[in-house]
Structure formats: C-alpha cells, structure tokens
Amino acid sequence: MMVMPWRNRVSLGVRAKVSLWAVISMAWVIGLGGVGLLFIDRVAQVSLSLVDTRAVPMIGVGQIGGTAWEIQQRAMLHAGLNKLEEMKKLDREMESLSSRLNEQVEAYSKTPDISQAWLESFRKGWKGFQAEAERALQLSRSYAKEEAMRILFVEGNQAFEGVLGLIKQEEDRHWQQMTQLRHQAEETQMEAIRWTLGIALLFGLVVVVGWWYARAVSHSLSLVANNLATSVAQMTATIGIQERITAQQAAAVQETNTT
Numbered sequence: 001m002m003v004m005p006w007r008n009r010v011s012l013g014v015r016a017k018v019s020l021w022a023v024i025s026m027a028w029v030i031g032l033g034g035v036g037l038l039f040i041d042r043v044a045q046v047s048l049s050l051v052d053t054r055a056v057p058m059i060g061v062g063q064i065g066g067t068a069w070e071i072q073q074r075a076m077l078h079a080g081l082n083k084l085e086e087m088k089k090l091d092r093e094m095e096s097l098s099s100r101l102n103e104q105v106e107a108y109s110k111t112p113d114i115s116q117a118w119l120e121s122f123r124k125g126w127k128g129f130q131a132e133a134e135r136a137l138q139l140s141r142s143y144a145k146e147e148a149m150r151i152l153f154v155e156g157n158q159a160f161e162g163v164l165g166l167i168k169q170e171e172d173r174h175w176q177q178m179t180q181l182r183h184q185a186e187e188t189q190m191e192a193i194r195w196t197l198g199i200a201l202l203f204g205l206v207v208v209v210g211w212w213y214a215r216a217v218s219h220s221l222s223l224v225a226n227n228l229a230t231s232v233a234q235m236t237a238t239i240g241i242q243e244r245i246t247a248q249q250a251a252a253v254q255e256t257n258t259t
Contacts, residue, residue: 057114058174058178064101067097068163074093075094078137078148091137105119115170115173118166121166125163125166129156132155133152135151
C-alpha cells in the first residue's frame with residue numbers, strides 16, 4: 001500500500017521537470033524569433049536611413065543643375081528680346097536665380113562625403129560660364145543681338161556643357177553609391193532572416209528531440225517504478241506467507257509441547 005504513492009511522486013516529479021524544460025525552451029525560441037524580427041526591422045531602418053543620406057545630396061545636385069539651366073535659358077532669351085523693360089525683368093530674374101544657385105551650392109558643400117575637388121571644378125566651370133554670359137548680356141543690352149547670340153551659342157554653350165557634365169558626374173556618383181547601399185541593405189536583411197530562421201529551426205529541433213528524450217526517460221522511470229512496486233508487492237506477499245507458516249509451525253510446536 002505504500003508503494004503506489006512513491007511511484008506516483010517519482011513519475012509526477014519527472015514529468016513536471018520535463019514539462020518545465022519544454023516550456024522554457026519554447027519561450028526561448030519565441031523570444032529568439034522576436035529578437036530576430038526586431039533585428040530585421042532595425043537593419044531595414046538603418047539601410048533606408050543610409051539611402052536617404054545619399055538621396056538628399058543627389059537631390060541637391062539636381063536642384064543646382066535645374067537652377068543653372070534656368071539661368072542659361074534666360075540669358076539666351078535676353079539676347080533675343082528688344083524691349084528694354086523685358087530685358088530688365090530678365091536681369092532681375094537672373095540675379096535672383098544666381099543668388100539661389102549660390103545658396104544651393106553652399107548648402108551642398110555642407111553635406112557629408114562631399115568631394116571638394118568636384119566642388120572646386122564646378123565653381124570654376126560656372127564662373128567661366130558666367131563670364132561668357134555676362135559678356136553676351138552686355139552686348140544684348142547694347143542691342144548687339146547677333147554677337148550676343150553667337151557668344152551664347154558658341155563660347156557660352158561650351159562652358160555650360162562643361163558645367164552640365166560635372167553635374168551629371170556627381171549625380172552618377174551618388175546614384176552608384178545609393179545602388180550599392182540598397183544592395184547591401186537587401187543582402188544584410190536576407191542574411192538576418194536566414195540566420196534567425198536557422199537558429200529558430202535549430203532550437204525547435206532541440207526542443208523536439210529533448211521532449212522525445214524526456215518522454216522516453218519518463219517512460220523508463222515509470223517502468224522501473226512499476227517493476228519495483230511489483231517486486232516489493234511480491235516480497236511483501238512472500239513475507240506474509242512465511243509469517244503464516246512460521247506462526248503455524250510455532251503453534252504446532254506449542255501444541256506438541258503441551259501434549
């Protein structure tokens with residue numbers, strides 16, 4: 001009668017430990033998955049931030065090119081007009097655009113990873129175009145329109161093409177860096193996903209194997225407990241039989257002694 005509670009305590013103790021270990025393992029896997037998702041999200045945010053740091057300078061270069069193109073177009077239009085008021089209006093517009101261009105160049109010079117050599121080349125090239133454009137505008141104000149147009153279409157256009165070439169060169173540089181960063185971000189994100197899934201599957205396999213092993217151990221312990229209980233019961237029964245035989249023998253001896 002004292003064997004069954006002991007066997008139950010052994011079985012329940014083993015099962016409780018195995019169950020607790022399984023719960024802890026599953027919680028570990030779930031936590032690992034959560035950390036992996038957070039890591040992937042962080043990689044994506046950092047990657048997009050890096051791309052933005054390249055996109056903003058490229059937009060700045062594009063704005064510089066757009067402003068320069070507006071100035072060049074107004075200079076050519078100036079050379080084709082004959083009305084004084086219209087020419088004065090274009091002069092004011094070009095002055096405003098020149099101030100805007102200087103501000104854009106100054107702002108771009110403060111961006112990270114700026115090429116000082118490129119910036120110096122651009123300023124030099126733009127200064128050359130401005131000199132040709134101003135010479136043509138002076139002739140245009142004096143109504144020497146043909147000579148002004150010739151300067152703008154020959155010397156001025158040559159200088160402006162050099163400026164546009166520098167702008168395109170800088171845009172291409174930023175675009176290549178943006179493309180490389182985007183590829184790196186995608187590769188890093190995929191690598192993080194692979195590592196997270198691999199580790200999660202590995203721990204999942206460990207949990208399954210551990211659970212199977214624990215069940216086998218628990219089953220073995222249950223069998224041992226059952227066998228031990230059976231043996232104890234048999235020993236108890238044998239002892240009881242021996243006690244009855246001994247008692248009977250003692251009674252027979254007592255009866256013989258009495259006789």
